[in-house]
Amino acid sequence: MTLNHPLDRPVWSALTTRLAPLAIRAEHGDGAAVRLDPDIGVFAAAADTSPDSRAALDALCRRYPGAGLVEPEETxxxxxxxxxxxxxxxxCVQMTAAALTPDTPGDLDVLTLSEADAEEMLALATLTRPGPFRKGTLRLGGFVGVRREGRLIAMAGERMKVDGFSELSGVCTHPDFRGQGLAGALSRIVVGRILERGEQAFLHAYADHAATIAFYEGLGFSVRRRVTYTVLP
Structure with a gap:
């Protein structure tokens, strides 16, 4: 199978280019495996399926347990x-967007989230489970949120970044405040900023979550390919 596009193996592409400063390289095998700093996220990848790369990934995943791999569905x-x-x-499905669908912006007080919000962001992500999230995930950038009644109730931000593409991630809303369009509004803000930089946006969603896929299609995303998300011990 030929894998030429940077999104074909997004973790390897991100951790060896734009997110390299946040990655840990395997100590042997000429850096044939990488893992995102465990304080920031779970993702890891090997250069290929060669014995050296597999050994490097094995060692790295043993040193930092709980890694997550995002690879093409076929292999x-x-x-x-x-x-x-x-x-x-x-x-999972990998979706991309080169433009947002038309929308009439609502009146929403959106905040830029920072280190001061880290604990609340982690609590919200733990409650709503938008995907792997750690206290340091906000270091990946671009997180915005909404506060009501003195608490963080919704957020969205960026995650993996490769040449020409940035990932929309961490999109979640507290159950008490769903149905108000907050996820859509925050997603549009994050994606809009990605597009303004001259990039395309991408994301990953579980393949059996039809409502989630339809939600993102409504924003302008379309399915690019299927991938497998694997969690290691």
Whole structure:
């Protein structure tokens, strides 16, 4: 299988280019495997499926447990790590957007989130489970949110970044405030900023979450390909 596009293996592409300063390189195998700083996220990747790369990834995932791999559906690399059986595997879709659908902006008081909001961001993500999230995830940038009644109730931000693309992620709303269009409004702000930089936006969603996929299609995203999200011990 030919993988030429930077989004074909987004974790490897991100952690060896724009997010390299936040990545940990394997100590052997000429850096043939990388992992995002565990305080920031879970993602790891190997250069390829060669024995050296697999050994480097194996060692890195043992040193920093709980890694997550995002690989093309046809060949999830975790399948060639027999000594590290997967905790779980999930089929996902990768979606991209080069433009947003038309929309009439509402009157929303949007805040730029910072280190001072880290604990509340983690609490909101833990409650709503938008995907892997750590206290340091906000260091990936671009997070905005909404406060009501003195608490953070909704947020969205960026995650993986590769040449020409940035990922929309961390989109979530407290259950008490859903149905008010907050997720859509914040997503449009984050994606709008990505597009203004001359990039395209991308994201990942579980393949069996039809409502989530339809939500993002309504913003202007379309499915690019299927990928597998694998969680290691």
């Amino acid at each position: 999830p690399i975790a399948a060639v790590l027999p000594d590290l059986p997967a905790v779980s595997r999930a089929a």
